[in-house]
Amino acid sequence: MSLAAWVRRARTPAPAPVAREYAYLEPADLFDMEIKDDPEASPVLCCTGDPAGAAAFQALWLKRIAGTGRYAASVSVRGQGGTPAADGGLEARAHDLVQAAVTVPRQTVLIGHKEGAAWAALAAGRYPAAALVLVSPQKVPKEPPTPVGGPPVLLVVAEAETQTKEVQAVADAYGIAPLTFAGSPDDVFKGAGAEGLLDAILSWLARKE
């Protein structure tokens, strides 16, 4: 975040606060002797463009992430899941995500799915994320802000999307090559494809640290 961007934001009225729905799972919550809490590993915070919001990650993602010893959390931005709707566009949703990120106990990884990737990209411009993961990004601004603190960025897309302009633009903006997963971009919360995707992300995170 540049100083000029901060000055601009400090002069803009903040979005109306909402009571955000927040789901989290700590490794200890799994009641599994095999799973050890890893204090070195960064927590993970997920968001999605899916209207279910935080609840979408309950079935598979949170358990699987917590299973690697990480604190796993997901948040519903305004208008999703249990979070009341409120005014504000992309910026307000990015604000919700940053607000959720600062309540995570330690510096967190941001994972954004679909529109959630756009919010995560904006949030990473204001909050020094430990890493930024964009899954099948949609509606990401043409020039996303430079992530503060220089976190590693991962772009994961469905095989079908690799050639779309949107994905190309995001890949160019961050100067990274996308990783592909089998299956549809909407089908990331359940099933074999979802597990493969999640394992790819988690092994990338583990390698980065």
Next chain:
Amino acid sequence: MQEYSSQAAYDRGEAVCVIGAGAAGLIAVKNLRENGFEVDCYERDTVLGGLWNPQNQHSPLYPNTHLVTSRSQTEIPDFPMPDDWPDYPSSAQMLTYLTAYAKHFGLSEHIWYGSEISHVEPVEGSRFEVVVKPAAGNAARRLRYAAVIIATGHHWSPNLPSYPGLDQFRGTVLHSSQLKDPSRLRGKHVLVIGGGNSGTDIACEAAVNAASCTHSVRRGSWHLPKYLGGEPGDFALARVGGRPKFLRRFLTDRLLKGPASLAARMGIVPEGKPFAEEPVRNGRYMEHVGDGSIRRRGEVARFDGFDVAFADGTEIRPDLVVLATGYRPKFTSVDPKLLGIQDESPYPNLYARMFSPKMETLAVAGLVEPGVGVLPIVHWQTHAIAHWLLVRKSDPERAANFRVQVRTEAEQDTAPAGTSPRHRLAVDAATYLASLGRIIDTLEQEPAK
């Protein structure tokens, strides 16, 4: 130095030493770590949070301290405060916030508590030898660092005025930092000396708690309520700063018209232009002056047994005198010459208000009073310092050019004549931020390899 020389200094290589674990120190540690530096932070006290922690023995907190700048203008740019907090958080919330910041970025493991720096000495050109004196035991340690950042703040060494007869005064005299508990005001006849933010806040506390409250003010300052035009005052004024230039004056005057006429009605004649120095921000004060629970008086002439005489000849008999006369900057460990401190003035002359004029690797964080929230300013200062240390290491030629730029910036920044000594640290926030922006741009032009 005989007692230390028995053992050789431990060389910490490229690590940076940060002195103080208050707000500025924490931000400095975080920003240096983010740029890949190893950091050792030394805190004299046993707690973090500096002035915001009431357990700190040098804490300047007085009863019911709240921020005078609003949440959105005070939060650290990359770690916002929770958005369900009030516009003006309390000191307890500030401490919660700073603790959360330290925990979130894992800063505590780099802080050495109970370790006072007794001496900082330049060695081998640009490096520093630091003597750390632990609170318990006498085994001082000597360490060598590539750079030192002083973040000791300037709100811990009380500025105590001297009046004739003050030491023979028969009532109680306390500095604002010694007050701590509001019950000390209850039922007393209280005289508050000092018209700054702390004096005004304490006068308001005394107005509702004490038997009577007299407020002695030497000079008129600008009084602003905490809200202007339905918005937090500093936010409203910052927004005006974003408007086209020809409108700014008009919009500012319109916002300040109400508060200015109210102050005039209460007999307060502000000196100087509105933002030449930090204004007093308190919405309740005028109401208390208006209903007579605070009586304003001029300067104190002398103390006389149980009585206090004012310059206008009147006398009162207070039980408790609170000296809300502020603080003086004080540097205990560094040679004053390195900070450009001349003669008896406690105020350093730094390049861009942060870089030592003598040593390239010595910097001071947070020694400004910008009239807006200090935390964001410290964030950008330490951001600049961290980048400067990177550039200096990787590209000496650019570093030399940068040094010239900073010197010219420093020459443009001259204090307006006739400012109160209390306001020597005041800077115009917009000008200073613009200057910081230019500095950061220069440092970031090519990413340091």
